[in-house]
Amino acid sequence: MIELAALPLLQVTADLWFVVRILVFSYLLFQLYLMFRDSQIIFGMAVIVSAYFIFVHAVSVTILMLCFFLFVVFGNQLQMLVMFGLEPLLGVFGIGSGRFHLEQNEFMRLEQKVAQGETLGASEMNFMQQYSAKQMRAQQMTGQMQEQQMRRRMG
Amino acid sequence: MLFLEELQWVWWIIIFLMAYYYYNWAQEHLAFSPVLTLVVAAILIYYLVIVYPWAGLLGWFVSIIMFSGLLFMGAVFAPFLFRARPK
Known part of the structure; x- marks a missing residue:
């Protein structure tokens, strides 16, 4: 019962x-x-x-x-929690826009190391090369897109 | 030992004050209609004073803590209570 x-x-x-x-x-x-x-x-x-x-x-x-x-x-508070609280945490696992920040920080740290005259390890060199190549590619893509846009506007 | 007879008297006084408090609440919030005031006060007193006096007492204390401005005093004394200690 x-x-x-x-x-x-x-x-x-x-x-x-x-x-x-x-x-x-x-x-x-x-x-x-x-x-x-x-x-x-x-x-x-x-x-x-x-x-x-x-x-x-x-x-x-x-x-x-x-x-x-x-x-x-509380929508603005929620958005701030997601952008500055959740996304950096997810970036550690390679999810969301936070992952780029991690790579950028690593690149800046290694750049500083080079500027101070220290030698980089093999994996660090590899990372630097890959990151630089990626940056170059991104810049090229951006240039191409800008060119296309300009052509479209002209023609 | 507790003097239970005196406690009974205290309890009746608390009950009366609670009933007056809820009647006054209804009067303050429904001042535009005397009938509605009586109806709402009757419902409140029936449930919160006669049937469930402990719920009424809890509601009374909670409403006093929330609406009397007592909590503002917390902000007044907090800097003295939780002071950052020098190293």
Whole structure:
């Protein structure tokens, strides 16, 4: 009889959930009254609509409000977390735009090493050559694209 | 030992204050309609004072902590409580 044992707790939850709805509805009524006190018809319609949403679709409305606050109000914070928190972490595993930063940092470190007159190991030399070749290729591609664009504009 | 009779009296006083607090809340928020005030106050007092007084007491304390401005005092005293120690 597990169901019977859990029944009082469910009853308590349902009752308090109803009380919470009453509280939320009271707050909303106050705001609606402040907004529509000059027009009784609009106030009445707004009360009916808000009561319908709060007492029939309370869970959906709550989820929608949470989504609004997460994505609209705190959207910029979320974007910063992704760009400066998540992407550098994923870049370590070669995912996302953070992977380029890792390579660039390594290249700059080795460049500094060369500038200080230290010798590079075989793997470090290999990395430098590969990275330089990649950079060259990228620059060539960019030049070609620019050329094509110019030709398109001219012709 | 606890004096249970006195505790009973204290408990009745707390119950009365809670009921007055929830009635006052309804009156403040629904001042434009006396009937609605009575209905909401009756619902609140029935559930939060008569049926589940412990939930009402918890809600009372939580609402006082949240809405009285007590938490602003935390920011006032935090610099003295959590001071950066010199090395």
